[in-house]
Amino acid sequence: MKVALLGCGVVGSQVVRLLQEQADDLAARVGAPLELAGVAVRRLGRKRDSDVDPALLTTDAESLVTREDVDIVVEVIGGIEPARSLILSAISAGKSIVTANKALLAEDGATVHGSAKKHGGDLYYEASVAGAIPLLRPLRESMAGDRVHRVLGIVNGTTNYILDKMDSTGASFSDALEEAQALGYAEADPTADVEGFDAAAKAAILAGLAFHTRVTAADVHREGITEITATDVSSAKAMGYVIKLLAICARSDDGRSVGVRVHPAMIPRTHPLAGVREAYNAVFVEAESAGQLMFYGKGAGGAPTASAVLGDIVAVARNRIAGTHGPQESTYADLVVHPMGETVTRYHVSLDVADKPGVLATVAEMFAKHDVSIQIVRQEGRGDDAQLVLVTHRASDAALSATIAGLRELDIVRDVTSVMRVEGEESS
Amino acid sequence: MKVALLGCGVVGSQVVRLLQEQADDLAARVGAPLELAGVAVRRLGRKRDSDVDPALLTTDAESLVTREDVDIVVEVIGGIEPARSLILSAISAGKSIVTANKALLAEDGATVHGSAKKHGGDLYYEASVAGAIPLLRPLRESMAGDRVHRVLGIVNGTTNYILDKMDSTGASFSDALEEAQALGYAEADPTADVEGFDAAAKAAILAGLAFHTRVTAADVHREGITEITATDVSSAKAMGYVIKLLAICARSDDGRSVGVRVHPAMIPRTHPLAGVREAYNAVFVEAESAGQLMFYGKGAGGAPTASAVLGDIVAVARNRIAGTHGPQESTYADLVVHPMGETVTRYHVSLDVADKPGVLATVAEMFAKHDVSIQIVRQEGRGDDAQLVLVTHRASDAALSATIAGLRELDIVRDVTSVMRVEGEESS
Structure with a gap:
C-alpha cells in the first residue's frame, strides 16, 4: 500500500514519523506494509522536524496524487485551495483519501463527498474535528x-x-x-x-x-x-x-x-x-x-492529529485490500437548518438599572410582553444604581432579542451588561 | 436484510422496538430494509415489554440461526451456553453475528473469533463492554x-x-x-x-x-x-x-x-x-x-445497550451488502500476560501502630528492606496508639506484598488497616 502525503508541517511530519516507527505494527494491522510513496511540499530546501528521505520530497503535488503506484492520498495542507483540486484529482484517479481539512469539508463538502461517491472511493476525515478524539x-x-x-x-x-x-x-x-x-x-x-x-x-x-x-x-x-x-x-x-x-x-x-x-x-x-x-x-x-x-x-497538536490520520490510513488500506469502501456521506434526511431566531434555549441577562421601586415590575413586564418567562431574578443595590440578574426559562432567540431591544429603550435600564445563553441543563 | 434475534429480555425487547420504530432511518443508513425474521425465547407464553409479533417467536433457536433466509444473528441471551453453540452454528451457516456477550468472549473468545475468521464472517460486539459507549x-x-x-x-x-x-x-x-x-x-x-x-x-x-x-x-x-x-x-x-x-x-x-x-x-x-x-x-x-x-x-440498561447492538447491526448489514467484512480479531502481537506480582504501581497503606519513639523508623526500614520507596507519611496520635498513613512511590506488587507481610510480623504494628493501590497520577 503506497501512501502519498500532501503537506509536511506539524501534522505531516508526525504522520511520516509514525509510518516509519510503527511500520511493523501497521503492516500487521493492515495486512500489507504501508510505504511512503512521496511527500508534496511547497519548498524543498526547508528544514523539517521529521527524518523524511529527501528523495521522497516533491513540489509537484498534482503529479504525485495521480501517480499510478499511489493507493492512498493523505492531505494535511489545510485550506480550500490547492487542497480541493488535489483531492478531486486523486479521487478521479481512484485513490483513497484521508484528510484533516475541516475548512474544505465544511465549505464545500458537497463537491468532495459527491466526487468520492461518484468514483466509489473512500474519503475519511476523523482528524478534521477534535484531533485525536475518535468522534x-x-x-x-x-x-x-x-x-x-x-x-x-x-x-x-x-x-x-x-x-x-x-x-x-x-x-x-x-x-x-x-x-x-x-x-x-x-x-x-x-x-x-x-x-x-x-x-x-x-x-x-x-x-x-x-x-x-x-x-x-x-x-x-x-x-x-x-x-x-x-x-x-x-x-x-x-x-x-x-x-x-x-x-x-x-x-x-x-x-x-x-x-x-x-x-x-x-x-x-x-x-x-x-x-x-x-x-x-x-x-x-x-x-x-x-x-x-x-x-x-x-483536539490539536502534531502527534494527536497524526494518530487520527493514521487510524484512517489503516482503515482505508484495509478497505482497499478487501476491494470495498467504508460508509459514504449520508445526507438522506435532508433537513432544513433553521435560522438562529428559532433556536430555543435559556438566557442569563445582567442589567444595570436605577435603584427605585417598580423597576423589577417594569423589567418583568418587558419579558412578559415578548413571552419570555423568567425563572430566577437576583437584585443587588449599589447606591443609586442596582444590578438585576435574570435567568429565563426556555425561549426563542428571536423573542429574547426583542426583549433585549425593548429593555434598552427603557429609561430605568442604564445598561444591558451581559446576555448569555445557558446550556446543558435538564430543562434547557 | 433479515435479522434473527436470540433473547427477548431487557435488551432484546429494546432491539425489537428500535428495529420497528426506526425502520425508515435504518433502511436509509443500511441501504436496504432490516426485517425481523424471528425471535428465539425460552418460553412462548411470557408477557413481554415489546410489541413483538407473536408469530415471530420460537423456542427453536437452533433452527432459527441456520434458517436460509436469515442474514444476521443477534445474540442477547448472555452466558456461555447455549449462546456459544448457537453463535457457532450461525457462523458456520454464513450468518453475520452481533453479540453483547462479554462472558463468552472473555472466556472462550478463541473459539468464537476463530470460527468467524475461518468462515470469513463478521463478529461485532460493541455492546459487550460499557453498553452504549462507542468504545x-x-x-x-x-x-x-x-x-x-x-x-x-x-x-x-x-x-x-x-x-x-x-x-x-x-x-x-x-x-x-x-x-x-x-x-x-x-x-x-x-x-x-x-x-x-x-x-x-x-x-x-x-x-x-x-x-x-x-x-x-x-x-x-x-x-x-x-x-x-x-x-x-x-x-x-x-x-x-x-x-x-x-x-x-x-x-x-x-x-x-x-x-x-x-x-x-x-x-x-x-x-x-x-x-x-x-x-x-x-x-x-x-x-x-x-x-x-x-x-x-x-454502561448498561435496555435502550443504551440496544443502541450499541443496533449500530453493529447496521455495520454488519452494510458489510453484507458490500460483500465484505469488517476487521477481524487482531492478536498478532501475542504478548504474555504477566502475573500480578510484576505489576508496578503506587500504594496507600494505613497502619495502627504503638505510639512510641522509633516506630516510624522501624516501619520505614521494613519498606526499605523490600525496596519500596516511601513518598508521603502522615502520623496521627490517638492516645496509646497512632495511625500511620504511607503513600509509596512506584513498586512491584510482589515487593509491596512482602512489605505488608513483614509489617504484620512487627510487634509495634497492631494492624494493617488498609492497603490500596493509587492510580491515575503522572508519576504512577
Missing part, C-alpha cells in the same frame, strides 16, 4: 442505529484554554489570550479561533454526521469569545456556572429542522463538559437510546 | 495507527453507583448496596458485580483489543469492593482521592508483556475518571500519539 467514526458508525438529539462540543482548544484561565485565575480576555499565545496555544493572529470560525467549521461537519443531512459553515450561527469579560466569568462562577465556547448542533423539538451554532454559553459546573480544562476538547452527545455520551481528548 | 470500534479502528499504553476503565455501573454513594453520603458498603438494589442498579445476588467478575470479563476484552493480543477472563487479576469501608472512603477523600473500581490494562515498561487487573483503587479527584458519578461508565485511554482520551456514557 466521527463513532457518530457515523457506532450510532448508526440510534437517533441523535443534540451535540454539545468544546471543539476549539485555544478558546477553551483562554476561558479556563479566565475562570481559574480571574484574568481578563486579553491577558489570557497573551498567555495562550506565549505557550503556543494561540496563533499570532487568533481570529480563526477566538471569533469561532474554526469551531463553526467543525460544528458543520458534526451536524451533518449526527443528523444525516448537509450542513455548511455558512449555515452556522457564530459568535466568538472576545467580548467575554472577567466580570461575566466571575458572575457565572457565583451562580455555579462556567463559560465555555460551545459548538451546538440540535434537532428542533418537532424533529424537522436542525440548528447549528457556535457561541459562548454558561453550563452548570456539574455538567461533564464543565470539567474540560486547558486546551482539551470534548464532545457531549445526547441520543434517544444511548442517552448521554461524552468523548474527551486532545 | 470497541474506536479502539479497534480509530486507534489502529497508534500504540496504546494503558486503559483505565470504570466498566461496572453497579459498583460505581455503590462507591459514589459511599463517597458522597459516607454510607457503608452494605447500606449503599442495599440502596443500589432498591433502585434496580444491583441484582439480588450482587456477586458478579461487587466481586469484579463482570468488570474482569470486560477488562479481558479491552486488553485484547488495545494490545492486539489474546487475553481471557482467567488472565485477569480480580479484587472486588466488598471490603471497602466508610473509613477507607473518607480517608481517601481527606487526601484528595476518590475510590473507584477500575479495570486496568497496561503494557509493561519494556512493552513485552501486559498486565490486566480489576481492583478498587484511589485516583486523584482531578482525574477525569473521578467525576464519573452514579451508574455511569467511562474508559480512559493513554496512547503514545493521541495522548489521553476518555469515553463516557451509560
